Amino acid sequence: MTGSNFVDYVKIYCRSGKGGRGSAHFRREKYIPKGGPDGGNGGKGGSVYLRGNRNYWTLLHLKFERHILATHGEGGSAKRSSGKDGEDRIIEVPCGTVVFDAGTGEYICDITEDKQEVLLLEGGRGGLGNWNFKTSTNQAPRYAQPGEPVRERIIILQLKLLADVGLVGFPNAGKSTLLSVVSAAQPKIADYPFTTLEPNLGIVRYRDNRSFVMADIPGIIEGASEGKGLGLRFLRHIERNSLLLFMIPADAGDIKTEYEILHNELVKYNPELLTKSRVLAITKSDMLDGELIEALSKGLPENILSVFISSVTGSGIVELKDILWNELNKETFHDTESIVHKNMDLSAYPIVDDDFIFPVDDDENDRDDEEEYDECEWDEDAEE
Numbered sequence: 001m002t003g004s005n006f007v008d009y010v011k012i013y014c015r016s017g018k019g020g021r022g023s024a025h026f027r028r029e030k031y032i033p034k035g036g037p038d039g040g041n042g043g044k045g046g047s048v049y050l051r052g053n054r055n056y057w058t059l060l061h062l063k064f065e066r067h068i069l070a071t072h073g074e075g076g077s078a079k080r081s082s083g084k085d086g087e088d089r090i091i092e093v094p095c096g097t098v099v100f101d102a103g104t105g106e107y108i109c110d111i112t113e114d115k116q117e118v119l120l121l122e123g124g125r126g127g128l129g130n131w132n133f134k135t136s137t138n139q140a141p142r143y144a145q146p147g148e149p150v151r152e153r154i155i156i157l158q159l160k161l162l163a164d165v166g167l168v169g170f171p172n173a174g175k176s177t178l179l180s181v182v183s184a185a186q187p188k189i190a191d192y193p194f195t196t197l198e199p200n201l202g203i204v205r206y207r208d209n210r211s212f213v214m215a216d217i218p219g220i221i222e223g224a225s226e227g228k229g230l231g232l233r234f235l236r237h238i239e240r241n242s243l244l245l246f247m248i249p250a251d252a253g254d255i256k257t258e259y260e261i262l263h264n265e266l267v268k269y270n271p272e273l274l275t276k277s278r279v280l281a282i283t284k285s286d287m288l289d290g291e292l293i294e295a296l297s298k299g300l301p302e303n304i305l306s307v308f309i310s311s312v313t314g315s316g317i318v319e320l321k322d323i324l325w326n327e328l329n330k331e332t333f334h335d336t337e338s339i340v341h342k343n344m345d346l347s348a349y350p351i352v353d354d355d356f357i358f359p360v361d362d363d364e365n366d367r368d369d370e371e372e373y374d375e376c377e378w379d380e381d382a383e384e
């Protein structure tokens with residue numbers, strides 16, 4: 001999976017900037033013998049944000065940027081000058097990105113909309129300079145505040161595609177073929193299992209210039225929810241599809257059983273998937289004649305809309321699009337935003353080379369050329 005352009009998992013080290021330290025300077029000028037404290041405040045450290053950007057479709061742009069470091073605030077200086085604030089860093093991510101803590105697997109946040117911004121790590125506050133601490137009883141404080149330290153976190157970004165319709169089926173069911181017929185997408189198609197190794201998205205044009213997005217994901221096999229086949233890695237892309245289109249080929253042994261196996265895998269992976277709208281397409285129905293279709297219709301699973309289609313002859317395709325469109329526009333339609341993200345089970349993911357990320361220790365901005373002073377604590381009340 002390395003070397004591919006479809007990147008839906010990255011691990012990055014993020015660090016906010018530390019606050020600049022307050023200055024403990026004293027005003028020293030000719031003819032002003034006791035100038036008093038005039039040390040300025042330190043600048044605020046830069047923060048790290050995440051922002052949704054609809055121009056990105058994958059996390060590829062982050063694959064080689066493993067460290068996101070906001071810069072530190074600068075120290076305060078004489079004449080009550082405040083130090084410069086550090087620069088923020090914004091991590092642009094595609095809509096549908098879910099963020100987890102890499103250490104614990106804890107769910108942090110979810111970016112679903114363009115321009116949606118989430119503060120990941122707040123920059124450290126700058127320390128107050130000594131002039132803030134001047135009181136009637138202490139005219140010459142020789143101390144100032146240090147800036148707040150950096151905050152760091154290693155995070156995992158996971159993309160869960162946001163498509164309207166997700167194709168669910170065993171390998172070779174004809175998923176990619178359908179996508180190639182109803183959209184301009186050109187996924188690889190072949191008569192062996194696991195032709196599709198990464199998801200493909202296509203825009204399906206519907207009547208009157210309307211359209212919806214369809215996601216072709218790699219085939220699912222029994223045991224996928226425990227990691228078999230391409231398993232877990234791609235099941236998560238289904239979580240975000242508003243509607244699931246199950247696809248079972250007409251030559252399958254028993255359509256009902258196959259449907260149940262697929263259904264069980266999804267439910268085992270995330271029981272919330274049960275609440276999604278579902279439609280069943282019997283694919284490759286060009287292999288059937290009218291009589292067979294009638295016979296098979298009797299044994300189809302109940303409680304799900306079914307349609308016989310053939311991507312080769314085009315039969316049933318218009319009907320399928322109508323059904324999908326109607327389902328997608330139902331008033332009772334399940335809102336995808338309400339999916340609750342589970343914490344990540346880190347043990348279920350094999351460790352890959354890209355996972356080795358080390359915290360950064362750069363003291364580049366750490367040159368405190370100021371003299372040493374007693375640092376006063378942050379919780380001290382400075383405003384007295």
Ligand SMILES: Nc1nc2c(ncn2[C@@H]2O[C@H](COP(=O)(O)OP(=O)(O)OP(=O)(O)O)[C@@H](O)[C@H]2O)c(=O)[nH]1
Nearest residue numbers: 171172173174175176177190191194195196219311
């Ligand atoms: N006769 C017939 N063959 C079809 C039809 N749709 C797909 N096929 C054939 O079925 C085989 C598998 O098609 P794919 O679209 O690659 O199947 P897939 O579900 O994407 O398979 P994976 O990517 O491996 O999961 C190919 O040889 C297709 O030509 C159809 O409507 N009729």
Ligand SMILES: [Mg+2]
Nearest residue numbers: 175176195196
């Ligand atoms: Mg395929």
